[in-house]
Amino acid sequence: MKQFFMILVVLTLTILVGCNSTQNMDSTDQNQKENRQQETEKKENPEDQKQENNQAAETNEDEQKTTNRKKETLYRMNDNWLLKPLKEETNDQVVLLTIDDAPKEYAIEMAETLKVLDAPAIFFVNGHFLETEKQKNVLKKIHEMGFAIGNHTYNHTRLTEVDSKTQKQEIVKLNDVIKQITGETPKFFRAPHGANTDHVKKLVADKGMLLMNWTYGYDYFKPYMDAEKLTEAMITGKGPEAGVDYSLLQPGANLLMHDREWTAEALDDIVKGLRDKGYEIADPHTIQLPE
Template structure:
């Protein structure tokens, strides 16, 4: 009897131990499953974080495209204006056969039409403006349109005053008041200055330099001379003038005959092998 009871106790104990062992194994398996699941979640979280922190690397072609785009916007200075007002290359290998187009006394009656002609021909130019042409909203809007078409705007004094005939205070006012007006209209100050009749004083030269503008006159121009005040005559002289050579700085005006001839002048210059220089490539102070 005692032996039977003893065996029964042993069997019970063995069964109890087996049950505990199975429970422990089940618990360990569940813990392993939980740990594995947690690791997967952490791995995915780390991958997501990495994607958020590290933007995709651009391909070489994409980076080159961005750099090329920036290069197109930024224009390295290629030319200086020398002592006789011609464009002169800064570095060897730069095209020497160029001419600069400039339009004075704008915007009178034909400046916008001239700008449209030049724009259609993809021919850059500087429009030198007078303040007395900018006293109406219509003319201010005309200047704004010319600027928005991509043309450089230059200072030609407020009243087209011969600066050698007035005192320094008036010289200062003629230049600075127009700078302020141009800045008000187009949002930037002019980089180029040309005095009426090409008449400068030492005071003007110093003031222009202080204002960060480039002093400029011209190589040749004829459209104010009576014998050249027709489309045919001004075209012929601008294309065959003895002063026409590499780097020539061409002076024209906001005049009806010049406006009519402008397209033929540009095409004729190109037929002679001249490139139209971009004012943005001229070195300024």
């Protein structure tokens, strides 16, 4: 009798465990079915998926902006357009990379090269290269990649040859366009040909932008419209065929480049060559701005 009772208990427990397992399996199957249904609904509703992707992109963009805002201010720019450390312990063996006339044709390629190299830069843009949706999307992507965006006037006008009203329009109009595309007003300004006026200097300061020229650049001289020659000139600071037979490379140097085919081709070697010489690539977001 006792043995019969034990067998009955074992059978009861076995049935209970089996029922519980079946319920768990049914629950798992139901969850998997619901997940598959949700995935199917996403595929059948591309607008929902698009909205989800856009929200993710906006989150990444906001995170990038927050990261840039949190960066410590390490350098100031002196009257010779060189970066100087604000603190003695800050590395002074740095160079600043800047790219003008973007996004004309090769800007996104250059940005992707720099991103792979983890090399920051300022892209100084012109308004007449931002008049199509494709061009605007290129600038938006460069900004979302974390690069600083600078104002290089709307029409690449030589500001010393136009009246003060036009000078203001060239700067303010482009600021508005950049903000519309990126959500941020540019913090850096470079005049075409480096030609500034007193009116421009005051306007730029009033707008909270840092006025900037450069210490050297060679890609706009015909002899250096060649990737190999340009690479040598940029990493040595010498441009004999442009009348510079001595090196302009020094700590804090502000390097000028352009959105050009030969510069895009040379960019990877230029960055690596400068680093091989012991120079760090300065982050524009760590440069002191006007108060």
